[in-house]
Amino acid sequence: MPSDDDQQYNLDFIFKPKSMAVIGLSTRNSDNPGNAIFSKNLMEMSVKTYGITPRADEIDGHKVYRSFDKLPEIPDLAVVAVSAKNTKSVIQEAAELGVKGAVIIAGGFSEAGREGMKMQNELVKICSDYNMPFIGPNCVGIYSPPILDTLFLPSERLVKPKAGNVAVISQSGGVLIDQFFISLKERNIGVSTAVSIGNKAMVNEAMLLKYFEKDNTTDVITFYLEGFHLGDGRRFCEEARKSRKDVVVYSGGTTSAGKAAAGSHTGSLAADGSIMKGAYKQYSIVNPINEQDLQMTLKTYSMLANPFRKYSTMAIHGDRIAVLSVSGGHGVLCADLLDKYGLGLTKFTERQKEDISFLLNPIASRIAGLNNPIDITGSGTDDDIVNILEYLFNAPNVEMILTLLVPQVPQLTMGLGRAINKVGNKYKKPIIAYVPWTPKYDLIRDALELQHIPCAHTIEETVQMANALKLKGIGGIRKKMSWNSNN
Amino acid sequence: MPSDDDQQYNLDFIFKPKSMAVIGLSTRNSDNPGNAIFSKNLMEMSVKTYGITPRADEIDGHKVYRSFDKLPEIPDLAVVAVSAKNTKSVIQEAAELGVKGAVIIAGGFSEAGREGMKMQNELVKICSDYNMPFIGPNCVGIYSPPILDTLFLPSERLVKPKAGNVAVISQSGGVLIDQFFISLKERNIGVSTAVSIGNKAMVNEAMLLKYFEKDNTTDVITFYLEGFHLGDGRRFCEEARKSRKDVVVYSGGTTSAGKAAAGSHTGSLAADGSIMKGAYKQYSIVNPINEQDLQMTLKTYSMLANPFRKYSTMAIHGDRIAVLSVSGGHGVLCADLLDKYGLGLTKFTERQKEDISFLLNPIASRIAGLNNPIDITGSGTDDDIVNILEYLFNAPNVEMILTLLVPQVPQLTMGLGRAINKVGNKYKKPIIAYVPWTPKYDLIRDALELQHIPCAHTIEETVQMANALKLKGIGGIRKKMSWNSNN
Numbered sequence: 001m002p003s004d005d006d007q008q009y010n011l012d013f014i015f016k017p018k019s020m021a022v023i024g025l026s027t028r029n030s031d032n033p034g035n036a037i038f039s040k041n042l043m044e045m046s047v048k049t050y051g052i053t054p055r056a057d058e059i060d061g062h063k064v065y066r067s068f069d070k071l072p073e074i075p076d077l078a079v080v081a082v083s084a085k086n087t088k089s090v091i092q093e094a095a096e097l098g099v100k101g102a103v104i105i106a107g108g109f110s111e112a113g114r115e116g117m118k119m120q121n122e123l124v125k126i127c128s129d130y131n132m133p134f135i136g137p138n139c140v141g142i143y144s145p146p147i148l149d150t151l152f153l154p155s156e157r158l159v160k161p162k163a164g165n166v167a168v169i170s171q172s173g174g175v176l177i178d179q180f181f182i183s184l185k186e187r188n189i190g191v192s193t194a195v196s197i198g199n200k201a202m203v204n205e206a207m208l209l210k211y212f213e214k215d216n217t218t219d220v221i222t223f224y225l226e227g228f229h230l231g232d233g234r235r236f237c238e239e240a241r242k243s244r245k246d247v248v249v250y251s252g253g254t255t256s257a258g259k260a261a262a263g264s265h266t267g268s269l270a271a272d273g274s275i276m277k278g279a280y281k282q283y284s285i286v287n288p289i290n291e292q293d294l295q296m297t298l299k300t301y302s303m304l305a306n307p308f309r310k311y312s313t314m315a316i317h318g319d320r321i322a323v324l325s326v327s328g329g330h331g332v333l334c335a336d337l338l339d340k341y342g343l344g345l346t347k348f349t350e351r352q353k354e355d356i357s358f359l360l361n362p363i364a365s366r367i368a369g370l371n372n373p374i375d376i377t378g379s380g381t382d383d384d385i386v387n388i389l390e391y392l393f394n395a396p397n398v399e400m401i402l403t404l405l406v407p408q409v410p411q412l413t414m415g416l417g418r419a420i421n422k423v424g425n426k427y428k429k430p431i432i433a434y435v436p437w438t439p440k441y442d443l444i445r446d447a448l449e450l451q452h453i454p455c456a457h458t459i460e461e462t463v464q465m466a467n468a469l470k471l472k473g474i475g476g477i478r479k480k481m482s483w484n485s486n487n
Numbered sequence: 488m489p490s491d492d493d494q495q496y497n498l499d500f501i502f503k504p505k506s507m508a509v510i511g512l513s514t515r516n517s518d519n520p521g522n523a524i525f526s527k528n529l530m531e532m533s534v535k536t537y538g539i540t541p542r543a544d545e546i547d548g549h550k551v552y553r554s555f556d557k558l559p560e561i562p563d564l565a566v567v568a569v570s571a572k573n574t575k576s577v578i579q580e581a582a583e584l585g586v587k588g589a590v591i592i593a594g595g596f597s598e599a600g601r602e603g604m605k606m607q608n609e610l611v612k613i614c615s616d617y618n619m620p621f622i623g624p625n626c627v628g629i630y631s632p633p634i635l636d637t638l639f640l641p642s643e644r645l646v647k648p649k650a651g652n653v654a655v656i657s658q659s660g661g662v663l664i665d666q667f668f669i670s671l672k673e674r675n676i677g678v679s680t681a682v683s684i685g686n687k688a689m690v691n692e693a694m695l696l697k698y699f700e701k702d703n704t705t706d707v708i709t710f711y712l713e714g715f716h717l718g719d720g721r722r723f724c725e726e727a728r729k730s731r732k733d734v735v736v737y738s739g740g741t742t743s744a745g746k747a748a749a750g751s752h753t754g755s756l757a758a759d760g761s762i763m764k765g766a767y768k769q770y771s772i773v774n775p776i777n778e779q780d781l782q783m784t785l786k787t788y789s790m791l792a793n794p795f796r797k798y799s800t801m802a803i804h805g806d807r808i809a810v811l812s813v814s815g816g817h818g819v820l821c822a823d824l825l826d827k828y829g830l831g832l833t834k835f836t837e838r839q840k841e842d843i844s845f846l847l848n849p850i851a852s853r854i855a856g857l858n859n860p861i862d863i864t865g866s867g868t869d870d871d872i873v874n875i876l877e878y879l880f881n882a883p884n885v886e887m888i889l890t891l892l893v894p895q896v897p898q899l900t901m902g903l904g905r906a907i908n909k910v911g912n913k914y915k916k917p918i919i920a921y922v923p924w925t926p927k928y929d930l931i932r933d934a935l936e937l938q939h940i941p942c943a944h945t946i947e948e949t950v951q952m953a954n955a956l957k958l959k960g961i962g963g964i965r966k967k968m969s970w971n972s973n974n
Contacts, residue, residue, distance in 0.1 A: 031897050031898075036897070107854055107864075108854070112854070140865075153865075153895050153896065153897060154897065157894070157895045157896075157897070157927075158895055159923070159925045159927065170816070171816070172814065172815055172816020172817075172819070173814070173816070173865070174813070174814020174815065174816045174817050174865070174893050175814065175816035175817065175820070177893075177895055178814065178817070178893050178895060178923050179817075179820075179945070179946075182923050182924060182925055185925075186924070224816065226816070226819055252816060252819040252820050252823060253819050253822075253823065254823050255822065255823045255826035255827070256826070257822040257823065257825060257826045257831075257832055258819050258820070258822040258823035258826065260822070260858065261815075261818050261819045261821075261822040261856075261858070261860050262819045290947055291820075291945050291946065291947055292779070292945075292947075326661070327659065327660070327661020327662065327665065328659055328661060328748075329657070329658070329659020329660070329661045329662035329663075329711065329713070329739060330659075330661050330662065330665070330666075331748050332659070332713055332739040332740050332745050332748045332749045333662070333666075333739050333745070333778075334748075335740075335742065335744040335745040335747070335748040336739060336740065336741050336742045336744065336745035338744060339742035339743070339744045339745065340742070344744070345744055367594055367595070367599070369748075371747065371748070373748050377594075378627075378640075378660070378661070406661055406664075406665050407644070408640050408644045408645055408664055408665060409640065409644075410518050410523070410640060410641065410644070411518075436646070436665050436669050437669060437673070438646045438669055438672075440644075440646065458666070458778050458779075459666075459778065460777055460778055460779075
């Protein structure tokens with residue numbers, strides 16, 4: 001039996017359409033999902049947008065059309081925001097006219113019981129026959145900046161991440177527009193496309209993975225998933241294994257309580273948490289342990305996808321890390337956390353300690369802690385940090401550097417970020433920085449991040465970034481070795 | 488043998504002095520620690536501040552004095568910022584004159600070896616003889632708004648939390664001024680006094696606990712500790728058990744890597760992580776698992792210390808929690824996390840589900856998830872949330888409510904926080920809110936927090952707050968029962 005696996009629709013018509021029609025406009029309520037989608041794309045996005053309603057020629061001051069066949073052109077994409085029971089006829093009409101893709105917003109399909117499942121299967125049948133793939137139903141929409149935004153929420157209520165290289169696919173629209181969007185924005189991570197997959201009746205996880213694998217603007221592909229339709233989990237994992245991009249899955253419904261909640265949320269059976277966790281490991285899929293870990297993993301992979309930062313010197317095993325701190329307590333917490341995440345500090349030789357001491361200014365040299373973590377103390381200067389970093393970049397027993405910057409101390413300057421870049425750019429060894437999270441020190445953080453040195457907001461985040469690099473850099477994740485052979 | 492335990496100095500002269508003298512001013516470097524402390528207290532704080540240097544009558548435009556005996560009055564507090572070897576003579580002079588407390592900034596004492604330990608013991612001897620307790624040495628200073636700030640860092644480099652009800656005592660100055668200060672400010676938690684205890688040669692953890700136990704402005708006492716001097720751990724735990732305030736200890740040096748780092752940082756032997764963890768549990772000390780958990784615990788205890796929010800209806804066992812969400816995915820993640828933290832969802836009866844459904848607007852009612860977590864979906868309104876909350880406040884099988892607000896959905900208004908307060912204030916059942924962390928929704932968050940409903944920034948934080956309440960509310964922590972008997 002040939003598997004569905006071989007079927008791959010052209011999803012460019014959905015994610016990068018030249019034109020789209022929105023169906024489901026209310027003449028009375030301009031906050032209606034259809035109206036919101038129509039108006040935001042017309043005013044804010046680049047796609048050519050048409051509105052369709054049988055009941056008006058103008059809505060909220062914009063020209064609209066009575067039906068598909070009255071449009072001046074056949075649109076690439078139909079965004080269908082009518083009720084579940086009216087969706088079929090709209091889809092039928094669009095498909096017959098030659099529309100090439102659809103997003104179906106309405107709920108009330110498979111998640112609502114047997115009758116809904118039947119209606120959903122009818123949509124799949126029509127769209128398969130006409131080769132018109134659709135996202136949804138029961139979804140919030142898609143966001144593909146700067147082209148289109150079919151999320152049915154008014155833009156002013158959203159926090160939208162910048163355009164960038166992470167594709168985000170979520171089984172929960174709420175998690176997409178809230179947790180993902182807000183944290184991506186907060187951590188300055190850019191999105192290539194964001195997709196709320198809803199009931200994923202036709203376009204599923206594996207198809208999206210295949211699509212974004214070939215998408216030039218995407219380097220990292222991340223999912224929030226509560227479970228798979230029967231058979232889809234394996235297909236997804238097999239696609240992920242073939243992928244040369246970073247695949248990161250954040251799982252909901254991993255406990256029995258969560259699984260029960262997922263059951264009533266998406267109607268699909270959540271896979272057993274421990275099974276999927278094991279499978280993800282087998283299939284080179286990174287599976288962060290919490291929201292913060294997810295953010296740090298995405299940020300690290302997103303920032304280091306830049307060719308300039310493809311580190312080549314060595315594989316990263318995570319057991320020979322050097323920590324350079326301005327504060328002893330920060331070093332202690334970092335050492336604890338490295339242990340917690342299964343990462344290890346390198347051991348400096350006596351000669352190395354002597355060298356490091358010699359590189360410090362005389363006052364700091366007298367009181368500094370020279371073991372690893374190195375504690376240059378509050379008497380440290382920009383030069384101390386830069387000189388020791390250069391030493392560590394050259395040290396053969398150091399595979400990765402974490403530097404814990406505490407610019408509150410008197411002698412560090414706002415030029416520190418730029419100074420670190422000058423030395424960091426000379427070497428191909430990974431470096432991650434902790435910078436206190438306050439606008440006061442943005443000058444340091446921005447300098448580092450603009451040159452692709454990721455900055456964490458807490459010590460644990462610093463260690464989560466190091467852990468993400470380890471997952472990328474070792475043989476356990478086969479494809480990740482491309483990192484080390486590309487340069 | 489009478490234990491030191493019985494000795495309690497009057498620390499008001501240190502934390503709430505009427506006057507203080509700063510010794511150790513440089514005539515050449517106005518960024519010197521002494522100069523920074525002198526100038527910031529003169530310009531920014533309320534304490535009467537004198538500067539002392541034998542080499543000038545004026546520094547940076549401010550009058551200073553040649554020696555202690557030239558001051559117009561004997562100050563309550565001496566802040567000693569001279570080098571380690573010059574500290575003894577200054578302390579001797581201050582003690583003989585009748586100064587009542589000191590803060591000793593210099594490093595180079597017990598943490599620096601045998602010679603330093605000898606010098607440190609001499610300081611303790613003098614100060615014991617003269618009944619002049621001191622903080623330090625080897626510390627960053629103390630901060631007691633609005634009275635004084637002896638942190639030797641320029642204020643513009645710091646992020647200072649507002650004045651409030653949490654006393655913060657840290658063995659690491661860096662952790663105090665960075666992690667604590669920035670996160671306390673960020674989460675809107677106020678500080679009564681912040682203390683960098685350094686080598687804690689004379690004033691130790693137990694004495695500070697005793698002091699803040701009697702301090703009217705303090706409701707929560709928190710520590711960052713890397714270890715205890717021999718015997719001090721037990722004494723500290725015994726004080727904590729007697730305390731009727733919330734005692735929260737965040738531990739550094741809990742792993743062998745961290746312990747080694749702590750050894751070179753503070754010179755004191757870190758206690759075995761697992762021993763202290765067990766002891767803290769025995770002695771009613773809350774011991775958060777990570778930085779985020781620490782923040783959430785402090786925030787919860789700090790906000791709920793307000794008499795108005797002393798919940799009285801029942802003990803909190805953490806196993807009958809109701810979750811009210813606007814997004815199904817948020818509910819799934821919350822259910823997973825409650826399980827992870829050992830907390831449990833209450834089970835609604837069929838009758839309760841029917842009641843809840845009846846309270847919803849007709850559209851939401853058709854698609855809402857009525858199990859626990861309740862998912863009112865993106866079709867929910869302010870009224871839906873308020874009505875269901877009131878129902879849950881009255882439900883006998885609900886002991887605590889977590890409400891996951893996603894105001895991105897079209898029908899929720901910026902009046903939601905105020906509307907929730909109106910119903911929340913009628914009941915004595917704990918409620919915690921998740922509100923997306925963006926200034927866009929500050930109107931909702933501020934309304935809730937001003938009326939002491941704590942708001943979390945992530946789902947995990949919401950659950951950490953619930954867990955903090957459980958630790959407070961059950962019999963395992965005996966004294967916490969005062970919560971339930973005060974009203």
